[in-house]
Every structure is written in structure tokens, then in C-alpha cells.
Amino acid sequence: MGHIRAVTFKLLFNGLPLFLILVFVGNVNWLTSITLSLLIGLIAYALGDVFVLPAAGNLMATLADGALVFFMLYLLRNFGIDLSMTTILLSTVAVLLVEGLIYHPYLKRLVSFNSLGPRLGKGK
Numbered sequence: 520m521g522h523i524r525a526v527t528f529k530l531l532f533n534g535l536p537l538f539l540i541l542v543f544v545g546n547v548n549w550l551t552s553i554t555l556s557l558l559i560g561l562i563a564y565a566l567g568d569v570f571v572l573p574a575a576g577n578l579m580a581t582l583a584d585g586a587l588v589f590f591m592l593y594l595l596r597n598f599g600i601d602l603s604m605t606t607i608l609l610s611t612v613a614v615l616l617v618e619g620l621i622y623h624p625y626l627k628r629l630v631s632f633n634s635l636g637p638r639l640g641k642g643k
Contacts, residue, residue, distance in 0.1 A: 521629050521630045522630065524629060525564070525568065525626050525629055525630055526560075526561070526564050528622065528625065528626075529560050529563065529564045529568065529622060529626075530556070530557065530560045530561075532617045532618075532621060532622045533556070533559070533560050533563065533584075533614050533617055533618065533622070534556035534557060534559075534560045535556075536610075536613040536614070536617060537552075537555070537556045537559065537560075537588070537610050537613065537614060538552045538553060538556045540606060540609050540610045540613060541555060541556070541602075541606065541610065544605070544606050544609055545601075545602050545603065545606035545610075546601075547600060547601075547602070547606075551600065555591075555592075555595070555600075558591075559587065559588055559591055562587065562591075563583075563584045563587050563588070566583070566587070567580045567583040567584045567587065568580060568584075568623075568626055571583045572623060572626065572627070577619060577623045577624070577627075578619070580618070580623055581615055581618045581619040581623060582615075584614055584615070584618050585611050585612075585614055585615040585618070588610055588611050588614045589607060589608075589610075589611040592606070592607045592610055592611075593607055
């Protein structure tokens, strides 16, 4: 149950700001924005929160998530999604702020990590 709740909060805390920036600043249609927000959120949780956060801490996990958002949005420019650098940078900064200040401290309390990887349950 801990991971389901963590992914839900990840999608809310990161997906919502990312969605809003893509729709209102980047002029990306809402369906594409929802798809991108879900995709980026799920990949960021699977890589950054499950592996990087317990191994390297909040700062490295936050930077990894920011780099992932920047790289994926920049890469999508090559596939026909018209994103300006301003939209990409605003999205990256929004994710970095939410991750470092709100989400990762919450996640560390929700999911406990041991040397074998994440466990469900409450952390210490």
C-alpha cells in the first residue's frame, strides 16, 4: 500500500504542476499533457525514488528527477511536440521545488528503505 500511495502523491505533486505548465505555458493539448505527466511521473518514481533516493539521498534524487524531466521534454521536441525552452525550464524548476521540499521528505516517512531496497510500510 505504501508504494501505491507514494506513486499517487508523486503524480499529484509532480504531474499536476507539469500538466498545468504544459497546457497553459507550453500550449500543449491536455491529452498529450496528461500522458506526458503520467509517463514522466511513473518513470521518475521507478528510477529516482525507488533507487536513487535510498542510495544517495534527497538532493541527488531531486536532481535526478529534474534531469529526467528536462531530458524527456527536450527530447520530445524532436518528435513534433512544440515546446519552448521556457516551458521546459519552468517544468523542470517546478518539479525540483516540489520534489525537494515536499515529496521526498514525505516519501522517506511513508516507505522505509533497507539495504535490500524499498519495503512497504512506514519509515522511521
